[in-house]
Amino acid sequence: MYQSACNKRCRQERASIPDLDPGGAHGVLGLPDREFAIVEDRRGEHGVGAADHDAIHQVLQPTDASRCDHRHIDRVRDRYGISVQVVSPEADDLQEMVATHGANLFYKSADMRRLCCDVRKSRPLARALAGYDAWITGLRRDQASTRKETATVAPDPAHEGLTKIAPLANWSKDKVWAYIHEHDLPYHSLYDLGYTSIGCAPCTRATVKGEDERAGRWWWEVNEVKECGLHWAAKQA
Numbered sequence: 001m002y003q004s005a006c007n008k009r010c011r012q013e014r015a016s017i018p019d020l021d022p023g024g025a026h027g028v029l030g031l032p033d034r035e036f037a038i039v040e041d042r043r044g045e046h047g048v049g050a051a052d053h054d055a056i057h058q059v060l061q062p063t064d065a066s067r068c069d070h071r072h073i074d075r076v077r078d079r080y081g082i083s084v085q086v087v088s089p090e091a092d093d094l095q096e097m098v099a100t101h102g103a104n105l106f107y108k109s110a111d112m113r114r115l116c117c118d119v120r121k122s123r124p125l126a127r128a129l130a131g132y133d134a135w136i137t138g139l140r141r142d143q144a145s146t147r148k149e150t151a152t153v154a155p156d157p158a159h160e161g162l163t164k165i166a167p168l169a170n171w172s173k174d175k176v177w178a179y180i181h182e183h184d185l186p187y188h189s190l191y192d193l194g195y196t197s198i199g200c201a202p203c204t205r206a207t208v209k210g211e212d213e214r215a216g217r218w219w220w221e222v223n224e225v226k227e228c229g230l231h232w233a234a235k236q237a
């Protein structure tokens, strides 16, 4: 998940959504098909844009550094000339969860998986979003059944008071990849190894032709909602 603060320019662009032309949406398209967010700062202090980002953060999925491919952060830094703030889970939350349920709790049940996602992703995200009015994600409707109703701009039920913006909501996977190649954008290296959706290492595998784009996420679960902790809302349970 990436996010950055947003100034007046961002607010103006947001005001044009849902008629937003994705091609004109500053840095958000620099990392399509990833969890990407631009967050509006109530203080209006920070800038955002292809050339004037001054704050961008990533919530890492900290289970396996190789899968996270931290080099991707450097590629983003180099490409856009921005700073990257890494947001991590609270050590106390993590210790308590692992002591109580074990390090591989996510394999035990969907509830345990959701707990892990909550501790490792959702709580850090909530901390990172505190003080902002809105955030932008890379969700697309054709990624999964849980995302087919994704609104371009809507209140975020998982984060009260925040607006969630999904400028790529109506983009197809092919359109995203065409844009990436056309503009030579940096992307996560695992996409070249057959991964079509990338989460934490123990919960992600590559997919094969014909499988759902998110079939490699929590692949051992049957008849469960395969939604990332970052976008989980209780009503989906």
Ligand code: SF4
Binding pocket: 061, 063, 106, 112, 113, 114, 116, 117, 118, 120, 121, 199, 200, 201, 202, 203, 229
């Ligand atoms: S994807 Fe897996 S390891 Fe990562 S936070 Fe969720 S359950 Fe935990």
